[in-house]
Amino acid sequence: MSTAADVGPRPARRRWSARALPYLILAPALVAELAVHIVPMLVGVFMSTLRLNQFSIRDWVNAPFVGLDNYVSVATLDSSVAAGLLRSFGVTVLFSVLAVLGEFLLGLAAAVALHRPFRGRAVLRTLFLVPFALPMFSSVITWMFMLQRDTGLVNTVLVDWLGLTDERPFWLVGQNSFVSLVVVAVWRTWPFAFLTITAGLQSIPTELYEAANVDGAGPWRRLFSITLPMLRPVNTVLLLVLFLWSFNDFNTPYLLFGQAAPAEAGLISLHIYQSSFVTWNFGLGSAMSVLMLLFLLVVTVGYLAVVNRRRDNG
Amino acid sequence: MAESGWARWIRRAVITALAVFTLVPLYVMVSSSVKPLRDVQGPFTAVPSTITLQPFVDMWRTVPLARYFVNSAVIALGAMVCSMVIAILAAYAVSRFRFRGRGTFLTSALATQMFPGILFLLPLFLIFVNLDRGFGLELFGSRVGMVITYLTFALPFSIWLLAGYFDAIPRELDEAALVDGTGPLGALFRVLLPAALPGVAAVAVYSFMTAWTEVLFASVLTTSETRTLAVGLRAYATQSNVYWNQVMAASLVVSVPVLLGFLLLQRALVQGLTAGAVKS
Incomplete structure (x- = not known):
């Protein structure tokens, strides 16, 4: 017991720094990934719910929120946007x-x-x-x-x-x-x-x-x-x-x-x-990008599921 | 294992066809770059009427190629150095420590590689423009902004490849260094890095290549002052009167550094590139 008390503080401190170390040296990579990939992606999803065009883009944070309107106009099959x-x-x-x-x-x-x-x-x-x-x-x-x-x-x-x-x-x-x-x-x-x-x-x-x-x-x-x-x-x-x-x-x-x-x-x-x-219509562009990502996710997950099931059966 | 006669002929035919397919564009690039202008203005000729090095001289004057070159070099080198430092630290963390979120980090880093670039481009463009307006941070149209963007493009591959190299180095080596009183960073830089040198070199070449050849982000996030080769060279080829011999000369010159680096480090790069598919 007494020996444990004697050396107690040092291992504890070392354990703390040892636990923090991997996060510290990972931090630059994490920050970079967040700044250039994750945050822009979330902003992109947010943008897809705004009416962002050449008029509102200067002050885009205050652009009118339109919910799923951009997605609706992409999905309205007789519109030129959807056709394109x-x-x-x-x-x-x-x-x-x-x-x-x-x-x-x-x-x-x-x-x-x-x-x-x-x-x-x-x-x-x-x-x-x-x-x-x-x-x-x-x-x-x-x-x-x-x-x-x-x-x-x-x-x-x-x-x-x-x-x-x-x-x-x-x-x-x-x-x-x-x-x-x-x-x-x-x-x-x-x-x-x-x-x-x-x-x-x-x-x-x-x-x-x-x-x-x-x-x-x-x-x-x-x-x-x-x-x-x-x-x-x-x-x-x-x-x-x-x-x-x-x-x-x-x-x-x-x-x-x-x-x-x-x-x-x-x-x-x-x-x-x-x-x-x-056309500077970033709202619509973002909505299309999000749909593209969703399609790729569905294809990837579906493909891997089919391939893995076949491997399990075979 | 004897090979029957017709199998050998099929094999030879396949190899020949693929070699021709590969070589023709390379031959067009090299041969056209030494042709005089009149040779590239009429129907294509297989052999130059005379060989001239004039296109390699003239190409610098037709478009601001030197400026593009400097921009590309500064941006690619900057992205390479930053991305290497960050990747080395991250790979060390991933290879030598078991911590919460390790698997999530590795998987999500890889997943971002597969997302469409256009998804990040629109928001990144707005973010850059707004940082400029709101805080005076000149990221849009600046080399710094391009370095920040590009350094992340090579990160996931670099981290995976380096972590693989570190994993292959016996733990006893760096643990011995730790016992000798060197800190963890000392162990990384004095023991692990020298042992993983081919991997470090491969990562350097890869991150340089990524930045040197990127087109999508460069076409939006650079201005005429910071235009890179990847975008500038296309402008060359769409002028009203295209000097194709100069375009080909320029294409050749800007390819050489990347090509040499890739071929020199072939083995390490190929191993890293194919590991994802082969290991799983």
């Missing part, structure tokens, strides 16, 4: 599905093709990384040059070299702009799928392939019976990440088309950006 958002939503979903599919398939093909060691494999791996490592504005602007109607490489190859069409198509306006958008997004992001799948492949024990080989399984059989099932947990996360990136993509359409993107390629982030900064 719905169209952009459809474009974004289609874009995300196609981009994720393309990125995943290219990544899988490359990872499987480079799985077996050969001379020059390291060089190819580094080469395939380059599109992902390149600053996006450089690569998308290069694509913008390639897709120019009169001076671009794409039309030179299609029309002048191969003679596939007589008329030089436009790639940055109209229907074709959607195709351009998907191709550019896939070019830029597929290396990430390649990297992730490569890392996943390295964790598959080689004995599995050796056993399959003894059983006389061909390459397709090995792909569908070993590689893909073993990659399942990796692919689950990968597909989700790719989908969220594509759905949130602002950079590709903005850099490729500028503020006035063609409607065929106006992804939802750019759509909200345009309608917010062109």
Whole structure:
């Protein structure tokens, strides 16, 4: 008892500082996250309940509270706001599905093709990384040059070299702009799928392939019976990440088309950006952003629930 | 494991196709940057008629590229340094202490990464403008404002990656330092950091890259004085008479620092980037 009393204060003090220490050194990160992410997000939800336009924005804290009016005007299907958002939503979903599919398939093909060691494999791996490592504005602007109607490489190859069409198509306006958008997004992001799948492949024990080989399984059989099932947990996360990136993509359409993107390629982030900064209707813009977040949350939670249930059953 | 003939050919075809797909835009960028102006004004030519380095000289005069460059460099370096210090401290807390809210912090930091940027942009814009008006804090259109914004973008990834590196270092090492009388921060900076150097370097490159290449926030929160390359380069490419050879030269020049950093630290970065998917 007496010894405990003798040394009592010191451990107590040390315990206090030891308990406070992790919070102290975490504080800067916490403050930064709060200031730039959490607080603005809450402010954004608050903004979505205000009538914020070019007249009220100067004194936005006192802008009239309109409750769910902004959401109502987004949900009123015959309004032009709702029509525009719905169209952009459809474009974004289609874009995300196609981009994720393309990125995943290219990544899988490359990872499987480079799985077996050969001379020059390291060089190819580094080469395939380059599109992902390149600053996006450089690569998308290069694509913008390639897709120019009169001076671009794409039309030179299609029309002048191969003679596939007589008329030089436009790639940055109209229907074709959607195709351009998907191709550019896939070019830029597929290396990430390649990297992730490569890392996943390295964790598959080689004995599995050796056993399959003894059983006389061909390459397709090995792909569908070993590689893909073993990659399942990796692919689950990968597909989700790719989908969220594509759905949130602002950079590709903005850099490729500028503020006035063609409607065929106006992804939802750019759509909200345009309608917010062109009309200064921030209340409506915030309401659309909140709906976009809710949609992503529902998709993410639903997707994970389905995937996990299947894993539990399987 | 023998590979049958046709499987080998399919593999070669896949690799060749992907290599061509990857290389064509890179070739266009590099070859066009050394073309004289007349070469890029007509239909595309595969080979430059003459090779000239003039675009690399002229590009600085056509738009205020040097100003964009300085802005990007200052903002990216500032964001990199701040974000590294904050991430190192936070990763130490997460890796070496068990405290309440630890899991919540890690998960929510990761979750913010997945939220649409536009959701933060509108409020952040209003907050910046109001801080300026109300308190005279010049965040809107200033480099400081951009540094504050960007330092958080790289934080979650940096914390996760560094915490992973710290976790792999045996606790006995820093506990020995603590017994020797060094404080916890001494143990962090003298023992843990040197041992986690590849991770620290990867985090540095990643946070620099994030700030150097960000477009959405830069397009709204900067003014013509503080415009960064990410936004300025696009202005270059949308002038009425575009000098594509200069645009390509500029794209090449601004890519080199980031590309070199990424490729040098490939291993650590790739490990960090793919860990999220592979571990869970």
